Amino acid sequence: MTRKHRRNWPWHVLTGVILVVMAYGLWYSTSLISYEWRWNRVPQYFAYHAEEAQRAADYGTVTAIAEDGESAQVTLSAESGGEQVLRVDRDSLQVAQGDDVSEGDLVGVTRHWQAGPLLWGLWTTLWISVAAGALGLLIGLFTGLCRLSNNPTLRDLSTVYVELVRGTPLLVQIFIFYFFIGTVLNLSREFAGVAALALFTGAYVGEIVRAGVQSIARGQNEAARSLGLSAGQSMRHVVLPQAFKRVLPPLAGQFISLVKDTSLVSVIAITELTKSGREAITTSFSTFEIWFCVAALYLVINLPLSHIASRLERRLGKSD
Protein backbone atom coordinates (compact mmCIF):
# COMPACT_ATOMS: atom_id res chain seq x y z
CA MET A 1 0.00 0.00 0.00
CA THR A 2 1.38 3.41 -0.89
CA ARG A 3 1.37 6.16 1.63
CA LYS A 4 -1.40 8.66 1.01
CA HIS A 5 -1.20 12.28 1.90
CA ARG A 6 -3.96 12.82 4.42
CA ARG A 7 -5.60 16.15 5.06
CA ASN A 8 -5.68 16.77 8.79
CA TRP A 9 -7.42 20.09 9.16
CA PRO A 10 -11.02 18.81 8.86
CA TRP A 11 -10.36 16.59 11.84
CA HIS A 12 -9.01 19.50 13.87
CA VAL A 13 -12.15 21.42 12.98
CA LEU A 14 -14.21 18.44 14.17
CA THR A 15 -12.29 18.48 17.47
CA GLY A 16 -13.13 22.15 17.88
CA VAL A 17 -16.80 21.52 17.13
CA ILE A 18 -16.96 18.71 19.70
CA LEU A 19 -15.41 20.93 22.38
CA VAL A 20 -17.83 23.76 21.60
CA VAL A 21 -20.80 21.36 21.78
CA MET A 22 -19.59 20.05 25.14
CA ALA A 23 -19.22 23.59 26.49
CA TYR A 24 -22.70 24.44 25.30
CA GLY A 25 -24.10 21.29 26.92
CA LEU A 26 -22.49 22.31 30.19
CA TRP A 27 -23.93 25.78 29.99
CA TYR A 28 -27.35 24.45 29.03
CA SER A 29 -27.49 21.94 31.87
CA THR A 30 -26.61 24.61 34.42
CA SER A 31 -29.34 26.82 33.02
CA LEU A 32 -31.81 23.96 33.62
CA ILE A 33 -31.06 24.09 37.35
CA SER A 34 -31.34 27.88 37.06
CA TYR A 35 -27.78 28.51 38.12
CA GLU A 36 -26.89 32.10 37.74
CA TRP A 37 -23.40 32.63 36.36
CA ARG A 38 -21.72 35.59 38.00
CA TRP A 39 -18.24 35.79 36.60
CA ASN A 40 -18.07 39.46 37.55
CA ARG A 41 -17.68 38.42 41.19
CA VAL A 42 -14.59 36.38 40.50
CA PRO A 43 -11.86 38.97 39.75
CA GLN A 44 -11.96 40.45 43.25
CA TYR A 45 -10.72 37.12 44.60
CA PHE A 46 -7.58 37.47 42.51
CA ALA A 47 -6.86 41.08 43.38
CA TYR A 48 -8.92 43.87 44.86
CA HIS A 49 -8.66 47.56 45.47
CA ALA A 50 -8.14 47.81 49.20
CA GLU A 51 -9.16 51.01 50.97
CA GLU A 52 -7.24 52.32 53.92
CA ALA A 53 -8.96 54.99 56.03
CA GLN A 54 -6.94 58.07 56.98
CA ARG A 55 -8.16 59.61 60.22
CA ALA A 56 -7.38 62.73 62.20
CA ALA A 57 -5.15 62.00 65.19
CA ASP A 58 -6.34 64.83 67.42
CA TYR A 59 -8.84 67.69 67.71
CA GLY A 60 -8.01 70.50 65.32
CA THR A 61 -8.78 72.27 62.05
CA VAL A 62 -7.98 71.68 58.41
CA THR A 63 -5.47 74.41 57.59
CA ALA A 64 -4.52 73.52 54.02
CA ILE A 65 -5.54 71.16 51.21
CA ALA A 66 -3.08 70.86 48.35
CA GLU A 67 -4.44 68.86 45.43
CA ASP A 68 -2.12 67.30 42.95
CA GLY A 69 -3.58 64.99 40.34
CA GLU A 70 -5.42 62.03 41.85
CA SER A 71 -4.36 62.66 45.42
CA ALA A 72 -4.69 65.44 47.91
CA GLN A 73 -2.44 66.50 50.75
CA VAL A 74 -4.35 67.59 53.83
CA THR A 75 -2.65 69.54 56.60
CA LEU A 76 -4.30 69.49 60.03
CA SER A 77 -3.29 71.71 62.96
CA ALA A 78 -4.16 70.21 66.28
CA GLU A 79 -5.43 72.27 69.19
CA SER A 80 -2.55 70.99 71.24
CA GLY A 81 -0.16 72.60 68.77
CA GLY A 82 0.99 69.71 66.63
CA GLU A 83 0.60 69.41 62.87
CA GLN A 84 -0.51 66.31 60.92
CA VAL A 85 -0.11 65.84 57.19
CA LEU A 86 -2.27 63.18 55.46
CA ARG A 87 -2.27 62.11 51.86
CA VAL A 88 -5.59 60.75 50.58
CA ASP A 89 -7.24 60.05 47.26
CA ARG A 90 -8.84 63.24 45.99
CA ASP A 91 -12.29 61.81 45.23
CA SER A 92 -12.58 60.41 48.75
CA LEU A 93 -11.88 63.72 50.47
CA GLN A 94 -14.37 64.26 53.33
CA VAL A 95 -13.26 67.67 54.58
CA ALA A 96 -12.81 71.23 53.28
CA GLN A 97 -10.39 73.92 54.32
CA GLY A 98 -11.31 75.46 57.67
CA ASP A 99 -13.36 72.46 58.86
CA ASP A 100 -13.00 71.42 62.47
CA VAL A 101 -12.16 67.80 63.00
CA SER A 102 -12.23 65.70 66.12
CA GLU A 103 -10.06 62.75 67.00
CA GLY A 104 -10.78 59.77 64.78
CA ASP A 105 -12.68 61.67 62.10
CA LEU A 106 -12.38 60.27 58.59
CA VAL A 107 -10.41 62.62 56.36
CA GLY A 108 -10.33 60.36 53.31
CA VAL A 109 -9.05 57.02 52.09
CA THR A 110 -6.07 55.74 50.12
CA ARG A 111 -6.55 52.84 47.74
CA HIS A 112 -4.05 50.26 46.62
CA TRP A 113 -4.15 46.89 44.92
CA GLN A 114 -3.93 43.82 47.10
CA ALA A 115 -3.66 40.15 46.14
CA GLY A 116 -6.87 38.26 46.79
CA PRO A 117 -7.22 34.80 48.37
CA LEU A 118 -6.88 32.91 45.08
CA LEU A 119 -3.51 34.53 44.28
CA TRP A 120 -2.28 33.90 47.81
CA GLY A 121 -3.45 30.31 47.51
CA LEU A 122 -1.62 29.95 44.19
CA TRP A 123 1.56 31.27 45.78
CA THR A 124 1.24 28.88 48.75
CA THR A 125 0.65 25.92 46.45
CA LEU A 126 3.65 26.96 44.39
CA TRP A 127 6.15 27.22 47.22
CA ILE A 128 4.91 24.05 48.91
CA SER A 129 5.29 22.20 45.59
CA VAL A 130 8.80 23.55 44.98
CA ALA A 131 9.98 22.83 48.52
CA ALA A 132 8.46 19.34 48.62
CA GLY A 133 9.65 18.60 45.07
CA ALA A 134 13.27 19.59 45.74
CA LEU A 135 13.37 17.65 49.01
CA GLY A 136 11.58 14.70 47.41
CA LEU A 137 14.11 14.60 44.57
CA LEU A 138 17.02 14.46 47.03
CA ILE A 139 15.32 11.81 49.17
CA GLY A 140 14.38 9.86 46.06
CA LEU A 141 17.90 9.93 44.62
CA PHE A 142 19.30 8.71 47.93
CA THR A 143 16.60 6.03 48.27
CA GLY A 144 17.10 4.80 44.72
CA LEU A 145 20.84 4.41 45.25
CA CYS A 146 20.23 2.67 48.59
CA ARG A 147 17.88 0.22 46.87
CA LEU A 148 20.75 -0.69 44.54
CA SER A 149 23.40 -0.77 47.25
CA ASN A 150 25.39 -3.86 48.10
CA ASN A 151 24.85 -3.16 51.78
CA PRO A 152 21.89 -5.28 53.02
CA THR A 153 20.90 -2.82 55.76
CA LEU A 154 20.65 0.12 53.34
CA ARG A 155 18.72 -2.08 50.93
CA ASP A 156 16.31 -3.30 53.62
CA LEU A 157 15.69 0.14 55.10
CA SER A 158 15.02 1.74 51.74
CA THR A 159 12.68 -1.10 50.78
CA VAL A 160 10.74 -0.72 54.04
CA TYR A 161 10.45 3.03 53.45
CA VAL A 162 9.24 2.66 49.89
CA GLU A 163 6.71 -0.05 50.74
CA LEU A 164 5.35 1.82 53.77
CA VAL A 165 4.89 5.07 51.89
CA ARG A 166 3.49 3.53 48.72
CA GLY A 167 1.11 1.30 50.65
CA THR A 168 -0.65 4.00 52.65
CA PRO A 169 -2.78 6.91 51.44
CA LEU A 170 -1.14 10.33 51.30
CA LEU A 171 -4.07 11.82 53.20
CA VAL A 172 -3.41 9.48 56.11
CA GLN A 173 0.31 10.27 55.99
CA ILE A 174 -0.46 13.99 56.21
CA PHE A 175 -2.65 13.41 59.25
CA ILE A 176 0.02 11.26 60.88
CA PHE A 177 2.65 13.92 60.22
CA TYR A 178 0.51 16.72 61.55
CA PHE A 179 -1.21 15.13 64.52
CA PHE A 180 1.38 12.59 65.64
CA ILE A 181 4.87 13.56 64.53
CA GLY A 182 3.95 17.25 64.46
CA THR A 183 2.73 17.15 68.04
CA VAL A 184 5.62 15.08 69.33
CA LEU A 185 8.29 17.24 67.67
CA ASN A 186 6.28 20.46 67.85
CA LEU A 187 6.33 21.11 64.10
CA SER A 188 4.47 23.89 62.34
CA ARG A 189 1.66 22.85 60.00
CA GLU A 190 3.60 24.04 56.95
CA PHE A 191 6.62 21.98 57.96
CA ALA A 192 4.45 18.91 58.54
CA GLY A 193 2.74 19.37 55.18
CA VAL A 194 5.94 19.84 53.19
CA ALA A 195 7.64 16.93 54.99
CA ALA A 196 4.73 14.56 54.32
CA LEU A 197 4.64 15.51 50.63
CA ALA A 198 8.43 15.26 50.29
CA LEU A 199 8.56 11.80 51.87
CA PHE A 200 5.67 10.65 49.69
CA THR A 201 7.32 11.96 46.52
CA GLY A 202 10.71 10.60 47.62
CA ALA A 203 9.42 7.04 47.69
CA TYR A 204 8.11 7.22 44.14
CA VAL A 205 11.17 9.10 42.83
CA GLY A 206 13.33 6.44 44.49
CA GLU A 207 11.65 3.72 42.46
CA ILE A 208 11.95 5.81 39.29
CA VAL A 209 15.67 6.35 39.93
CA ARG A 210 16.22 2.66 40.65
CA ALA A 211 14.47 1.61 37.46
CA GLY A 212 16.43 4.21 35.49
CA VAL A 213 19.81 3.10 36.80
CA GLN A 214 18.97 -0.56 36.24
CA SER A 215 17.96 0.19 32.66
CA ILE A 216 21.48 1.37 31.79
CA ALA A 217 23.41 -1.50 30.23
CA ARG A 218 25.88 -3.19 32.57
CA GLY A 219 28.61 -2.62 29.99
CA GLN A 220 28.55 1.12 30.67
CA ASN A 221 29.54 0.61 34.28
CA GLU A 222 32.09 -2.03 33.28
CA ALA A 223 33.68 0.30 30.73
CA ALA A 224 33.92 3.07 33.32
CA ARG A 225 35.37 0.75 35.95
CA SER A 226 37.87 -0.70 33.51
CA LEU A 227 39.17 2.84 32.93
CA GLY A 228 39.93 3.08 36.64
CA LEU A 229 36.88 5.05 37.79
CA SER A 230 35.62 4.14 41.24
CA ALA A 231 32.05 2.89 41.70
CA GLY A 232 30.94 6.35 42.83
CA GLN A 233 32.66 8.14 39.94
CA SER A 234 31.16 5.71 37.47
CA MET A 235 27.69 6.31 38.92
CA ARG A 236 28.18 10.08 38.94
CA HIS A 237 29.71 10.58 35.48
CA VAL A 238 28.46 7.66 33.40
CA VAL A 239 25.36 5.93 34.76
CA LEU A 240 23.30 8.70 36.38
CA PRO A 241 23.46 11.17 33.44
CA GLN A 242 22.17 8.49 31.11
CA ALA A 243 19.59 7.29 33.62
CA PHE A 244 18.36 10.85 34.16
CA LYS A 245 17.59 11.21 30.48
CA ARG A 246 15.51 8.04 30.56
CA VAL A 247 13.57 8.83 33.73
CA LEU A 248 12.71 12.39 32.78
CA PRO A 249 9.17 11.59 31.52
CA PRO A 250 8.09 9.61 34.62
CA LEU A 251 9.84 12.17 36.82
CA ALA A 252 7.89 15.01 35.21
CA GLY A 253 4.70 13.02 35.76
CA GLN A 254 5.59 12.59 39.42
CA PHE A 255 6.12 16.32 39.92
CA ILE A 256 2.86 17.16 38.18
CA SER A 257 1.19 14.70 40.54
CA LEU A 258 2.90 16.42 43.46
CA VAL A 259 1.49 19.82 42.50
CA LYS A 260 -2.00 18.35 42.47
CA ASP A 261 -1.43 16.42 45.70
CA THR A 262 -0.63 19.66 47.53
CA SER A 263 -4.42 20.18 47.56
CA LEU A 264 -4.53 17.53 50.30
CA VAL A 265 -2.63 19.67 52.82
CA SER A 266 -5.74 21.86 53.02
CA VAL A 267 -6.98 19.28 55.56
CA ILE A 268 -4.38 20.50 58.06
CA ALA A 269 -5.55 24.09 57.55
CA ILE A 270 -2.83 25.29 55.18
CA THR A 271 -4.54 27.87 53.00
CA GLU A 272 -3.31 26.71 49.63
CA LEU A 273 -5.18 27.02 46.36
CA THR A 274 -7.97 24.53 47.06
CA LYS A 275 -8.70 25.86 50.55
CA SER A 276 -8.59 29.44 49.24
CA GLY A 277 -11.16 28.40 46.66
CA ARG A 278 -13.44 26.96 49.33
CA GLU A 279 -13.10 30.14 51.38
CA ALA A 280 -13.85 32.29 48.33
CA ILE A 281 -17.03 30.26 47.74
CA THR A 282 -18.28 30.84 51.28
CA THR A 283 -18.34 34.58 50.64
CA SER A 284 -19.17 34.74 46.94
CA PHE A 285 -21.58 31.77 46.54
CA SER A 286 -20.21 31.47 42.99
CA THR A 287 -19.41 27.77 43.40
CA PHE A 288 -19.01 26.81 39.76
CA GLU A 289 -16.99 29.85 38.74
CA ILE A 290 -14.50 29.57 41.60
CA TRP A 291 -13.89 25.85 41.11
CA PHE A 292 -13.31 26.38 37.40
CA CYS A 293 -10.82 29.12 38.29
CA VAL A 294 -9.06 26.90 40.81
CA ALA A 295 -8.74 24.16 38.18
CA ALA A 296 -7.36 26.68 35.70
CA LEU A 297 -4.79 27.89 38.23
CA TYR A 298 -3.50 24.33 38.73
CA LEU A 299 -3.15 24.15 34.96
CA VAL A 300 -1.19 27.41 35.04
CA ILE A 301 1.44 25.60 37.11
CA ASN A 302 1.33 22.21 35.42
CA LEU A 303 1.22 23.08 31.72
CA PRO A 304 4.54 25.02 31.84
CA LEU A 305 5.99 22.18 33.93
CA SER A 306 5.26 19.58 31.28
CA HIS A 307 6.43 21.98 28.58
CA ILE A 308 9.78 22.44 30.34
CA ALA A 309 10.11 18.68 30.78
CA SER A 310 9.55 17.96 27.11
CA ARG A 311 12.02 20.67 26.08
CA LEU A 312 14.62 19.27 28.45
CA GLU A 313 13.97 15.83 27.00
CA ARG A 314 14.59 17.11 23.48
CA ARG A 315 17.78 18.87 24.53
CA LEU A 316 19.15 15.78 26.24
CA GLY A 317 18.14 13.73 23.22
CA LYS A 318 20.64 15.44 20.94
CA SER A 319 23.21 12.66 21.47
CA ASP A 320 20.85 9.96 20.12
Next chain:
Amino acid sequence: MIEVRHLVKVFDARGHEVRAVDDVSTSVQRGEVVVLIGPSGSGKSTFLRCLNGLEELDSGSVSIDGVDLADAKTDINAYRREVGMVFQHFNLFPHMTVLENLCLAQKVVRKRGKAEREEKARALLAKVGIAQKADEYPSRLSGGQQQRVAIARALCMEPKVMLFDEPTSALDPEMVGEVLDVMKTLAQEGMTMLVVTHEMGFAREVADRVLFFDHGKLLEDAPPAQFFERPQDPRAQSFLRQVL
Protein backbone atom coordinates in the same frame (compact mmCIF):
# COMPACT_ATOMS: atom_id res chain seq x y z
CA MET B 1 54.63 -9.43 33.64
CA ILE B 2 51.20 -11.06 34.07
CA GLU B 3 51.16 -14.07 36.35
CA VAL B 4 48.04 -16.24 36.63
CA ARG B 5 48.12 -19.09 39.17
CA HIS B 6 45.42 -21.75 39.46
CA LEU B 7 42.64 -19.34 38.56
CA VAL B 8 39.14 -20.70 39.20
CA LYS B 9 35.89 -18.89 38.47
CA VAL B 10 32.61 -20.63 39.18
CA PHE B 11 29.21 -19.38 38.06
CA ASP B 12 26.25 -20.56 40.07
CA ALA B 13 23.57 -21.09 37.47
CA ARG B 14 20.38 -22.00 39.32
CA GLY B 15 21.82 -24.58 41.63
CA HIS B 16 24.32 -26.30 39.39
CA GLU B 17 27.82 -24.97 39.23
CA VAL B 18 29.53 -24.02 36.01
CA ARG B 19 33.30 -23.89 36.20
CA ALA B 20 33.79 -21.07 33.69
CA VAL B 21 37.53 -20.90 34.32
CA ASP B 22 38.94 -24.11 35.71
CA ASP B 23 42.39 -24.06 37.27
CA VAL B 24 44.21 -21.98 34.65
CA SER B 25 47.85 -21.01 35.13
CA THR B 26 49.91 -19.05 32.66
CA SER B 27 52.15 -16.04 32.39
CA VAL B 28 52.60 -13.31 29.81
CA GLN B 29 55.85 -11.45 29.17
CA ARG B 30 56.09 -7.73 28.52
CA GLY B 31 55.42 -6.93 24.86
CA GLU B 32 53.89 -10.31 24.15
CA VAL B 33 50.71 -10.63 22.06
CA VAL B 34 48.62 -13.55 23.25
CA VAL B 35 45.50 -14.66 21.41
CA LEU B 36 42.84 -16.68 23.24
CA ILE B 37 40.84 -19.04 21.07
CA GLY B 38 38.09 -21.50 21.80
CA PRO B 39 34.46 -22.38 21.17
CA SER B 40 31.86 -20.03 22.65
CA GLY B 41 31.25 -20.70 26.31
CA SER B 42 34.77 -22.04 26.73
CA GLY B 43 35.64 -19.45 29.39
CA LYS B 44 38.10 -17.35 27.42
CA SER B 45 36.13 -14.10 27.88
CA THR B 46 35.59 -14.83 31.56
CA PHE B 47 39.32 -15.47 31.91
CA LEU B 48 40.02 -12.09 30.33
CA ARG B 49 37.51 -10.33 32.58
CA CYS B 50 39.12 -11.91 35.64
CA LEU B 51 42.41 -10.27 34.68
CA ASN B 52 41.10 -6.79 35.49
CA GLY B 53 38.71 -7.75 38.22
CA LEU B 54 35.43 -7.34 36.34
CA GLU B 55 34.74 -10.88 37.57
CA GLU B 56 35.69 -11.82 41.10
CA LEU B 57 37.95 -14.83 41.35
CA ASP B 58 36.85 -17.85 43.35
CA SER B 59 40.38 -19.05 43.95
CA GLY B 60 43.90 -18.69 42.61
CA SER B 61 45.72 -15.45 41.96
CA VAL B 62 46.25 -12.87 39.24
CA SER B 63 49.04 -10.35 39.40
CA ILE B 64 50.38 -7.71 37.05
CA ASP B 65 53.90 -6.40 37.69
CA GLY B 66 53.78 -8.05 41.09
CA VAL B 67 50.55 -6.34 42.17
CA ASP B 68 48.19 -9.10 43.30
CA LEU B 69 44.53 -8.55 42.37
CA ALA B 70 43.22 -10.92 45.05
CA ASP B 71 45.08 -9.11 47.82
CA ALA B 72 42.57 -7.13 49.89
CA LYS B 73 45.09 -4.29 50.22
CA THR B 74 45.30 -3.76 46.46
CA ASP B 75 43.50 -0.62 45.26
CA ILE B 76 41.39 -2.12 42.49
CA ASN B 77 40.91 1.26 40.79
CA ALA B 78 44.65 1.91 40.72
CA TYR B 79 45.19 -1.61 39.36
CA ARG B 80 42.65 -1.11 36.58
CA ARG B 81 44.29 2.11 35.43
CA GLU B 82 47.19 0.01 34.21
CA VAL B 83 44.95 -2.41 32.33
CA GLY B 84 43.04 -1.16 29.30
CA MET B 85 39.99 -3.08 28.14
CA VAL B 86 38.13 -3.10 24.83
CA PHE B 87 34.68 -4.68 24.73
CA GLN B 88 32.74 -6.55 22.09
CA HIS B 89 29.96 -3.95 22.14
CA PHE B 90 32.34 -0.95 22.39
CA ASN B 91 30.53 0.44 25.48
CA LEU B 92 31.23 4.04 24.55
CA PHE B 93 29.41 6.54 26.74
CA PRO B 94 26.52 7.61 24.50
CA HIS B 95 25.80 10.90 26.30
CA MET B 96 29.31 12.25 25.63
CA THR B 97 31.07 13.29 22.47
CA VAL B 98 34.03 11.24 21.28
CA LEU B 99 36.44 13.74 22.79
CA GLU B 100 34.60 13.69 26.15
CA ASN B 101 34.67 9.90 26.09
CA LEU B 102 38.45 10.05 25.82
CA CYS B 103 38.84 12.81 28.42
CA LEU B 104 36.57 11.57 31.21
CA ALA B 105 38.94 9.10 32.85
CA GLN B 106 41.95 11.34 32.27
CA LYS B 107 40.14 14.11 34.13
CA VAL B 108 38.52 12.11 36.93
CA VAL B 109 41.19 9.49 37.53
CA ARG B 110 44.47 10.97 36.29
CA LYS B 111 43.52 14.58 37.20
CA ARG B 112 45.02 15.93 34.00
CA GLY B 113 44.43 19.55 32.98
CA LYS B 114 42.04 20.36 30.16
CA ALA B 115 44.71 21.27 27.59
CA GLU B 116 46.83 18.23 28.40
CA ARG B 117 44.00 15.70 28.26
CA GLU B 118 42.54 17.10 25.05
CA GLU B 119 45.92 17.11 23.37
CA LYS B 120 46.42 13.48 24.40
CA ALA B 121 42.91 12.56 23.22
CA ARG B 122 43.33 14.24 19.83
CA ALA B 123 46.73 12.63 19.31
CA LEU B 124 45.23 9.18 19.97
CA LEU B 125 42.22 9.85 17.75
CA ALA B 126 44.64 10.78 14.99
CA LYS B 127 46.54 7.59 15.63
CA VAL B 128 43.42 5.43 15.19
CA GLY B 129 42.49 7.51 12.14
CA ILE B 130 39.33 9.38 13.20
CA ALA B 131 40.62 12.77 14.32
CA GLN B 132 37.85 14.52 12.39
CA LYS B 133 35.12 12.82 14.49
CA ALA B 134 36.24 14.27 17.83
CA ASP B 135 33.10 16.32 18.39
CA GLU B 136 30.56 13.78 17.15
CA TYR B 137 28.40 11.66 19.42
CA PRO B 138 29.12 7.91 19.28
CA SER B 139 25.69 7.19 17.77
CA ARG B 140 26.78 9.01 14.58
CA LEU B 141 29.77 6.70 14.09
CA SER B 142 29.92 3.34 12.34
CA GLY B 143 30.72 0.26 14.38
CA GLY B 144 34.32 0.18 13.22
CA GLN B 145 34.80 3.83 14.11
CA GLN B 146 33.21 3.29 17.52
CA GLN B 147 35.55 0.42 18.26
CA ARG B 148 38.57 2.50 17.26
CA VAL B 149 37.36 5.25 19.60
CA ALA B 150 37.05 2.62 22.34
CA ILE B 151 40.65 1.55 21.74
CA ALA B 152 41.81 5.17 21.85
CA ARG B 153 39.83 5.69 25.06
CA ALA B 154 41.62 2.79 26.74
CA LEU B 155 45.00 4.04 25.48
CA CYS B 156 44.42 7.47 27.03
CA MET B 157 45.17 5.97 30.42
CA GLU B 158 48.57 4.74 29.15
CA PRO B 159 47.95 1.17 30.24
CA LYS B 160 50.71 -1.41 30.53
CA VAL B 161 48.41 -4.14 29.21
CA MET B 162 45.51 -4.09 26.76
CA LEU B 163 42.75 -6.67 26.95
CA PHE B 164 40.51 -7.15 23.89
CA ASP B 165 37.26 -9.06 24.40
CA GLU B 166 36.10 -10.13 20.91
CA PRO B 167 36.68 -6.62 19.54
CA THR B 168 35.49 -7.44 16.02
CA SER B 169 32.61 -9.83 16.71
CA ALA B 170 29.89 -7.16 16.67
CA LEU B 171 31.17 -5.48 13.51
CA ASP B 172 29.98 -5.67 9.93
CA PRO B 173 32.53 -7.65 7.90
CA GLU B 174 33.85 -4.65 5.97
CA MET B 175 34.77 -2.87 9.20
CA VAL B 176 36.75 -5.69 10.78
CA GLY B 177 39.90 -4.76 8.87
CA GLU B 178 40.17 -1.19 10.13
CA VAL B 179 40.00 -2.33 13.75
CA LEU B 180 42.48 -5.16 13.24
CA ASP B 181 44.89 -2.71 11.58
CA VAL B 182 44.85 -0.51 14.67
CA MET B 183 45.50 -3.56 16.83
CA LYS B 184 48.39 -4.67 14.62
CA THR B 185 49.99 -1.24 14.90
CA LEU B 186 49.69 -1.46 18.67
CA ALA B 187 51.27 -4.89 18.69
CA GLN B 188 54.18 -3.67 16.57
CA GLU B 189 54.76 -0.82 19.00
CA GLY B 190 55.37 -3.39 21.71
CA MET B 191 52.10 -3.21 23.67
CA THR B 192 51.39 -6.25 25.83
CA MET B 193 48.08 -7.57 24.53
CA LEU B 194 45.64 -10.35 25.34
CA VAL B 195 43.06 -10.81 22.62
CA VAL B 196 39.98 -13.01 22.62
CA THR B 197 39.00 -13.35 18.98
CA HIS B 198 37.66 -15.55 16.24
CA GLU B 199 39.91 -13.87 13.65
CA MET B 200 42.26 -16.72 12.89
CA GLY B 201 44.14 -14.63 10.35
CA PHE B 202 44.98 -12.06 13.01
CA ALA B 203 46.08 -14.80 15.40
CA ARG B 204 48.35 -16.36 12.80
CA GLU B 205 49.88 -13.07 11.74
CA VAL B 206 50.26 -11.07 14.94
CA ALA B 207 50.21 -13.43 17.91
CA ASP B 208 53.32 -14.59 19.71
CA ARG B 209 51.33 -17.34 21.44
CA VAL B 210 47.91 -18.89 21.05
CA LEU B 211 45.99 -20.21 24.07
CA PHE B 212 43.21 -22.69 23.36
CA PHE B 213 40.37 -22.93 25.89
CA ASP B 214 37.53 -25.40 26.18
CA HIS B 215 35.11 -25.97 29.09
CA GLY B 216 37.08 -23.51 31.21
CA LYS B 217 40.37 -25.35 30.84
CA LEU B 218 43.50 -24.13 29.13
CA LEU B 219 44.19 -27.03 26.79
CA GLU B 220 46.94 -25.80 24.53
CA ASP B 221 49.57 -23.06 24.66
CA ALA B 222 51.70 -22.82 21.54
CA PRO B 223 53.13 -20.39 19.00
CA PRO B 224 50.62 -19.79 16.18
CA ALA B 225 52.60 -21.62 13.52
CA GLN B 226 52.72 -24.77 15.63
CA PHE B 227 49.11 -24.38 16.87
CA PHE B 228 47.59 -24.00 13.42
CA GLU B 229 49.78 -26.62 11.71
CA ARG B 230 50.15 -29.30 14.36
CA PRO B 231 47.65 -28.87 17.22
CA GLN B 232 48.33 -31.39 19.99
CA ASP B 233 44.99 -31.47 21.80
CA PRO B 234 42.20 -33.45 20.12
CA ARG B 235 39.58 -30.79 20.92
CA ALA B 236 41.79 -28.10 19.42
CA GLN B 237 42.15 -30.28 16.32
CA SER B 238 38.38 -30.65 15.90
CA PHE B 239 37.81 -26.93 16.62
CA LEU B 240 40.31 -25.92 13.95
CA ARG B 241 38.74 -28.31 11.46
CA GLN B 242 35.42 -26.52 11.97
CA VAL B 243 36.63 -22.93 11.73
CA LEU B 244 39.35 -23.14 9.07
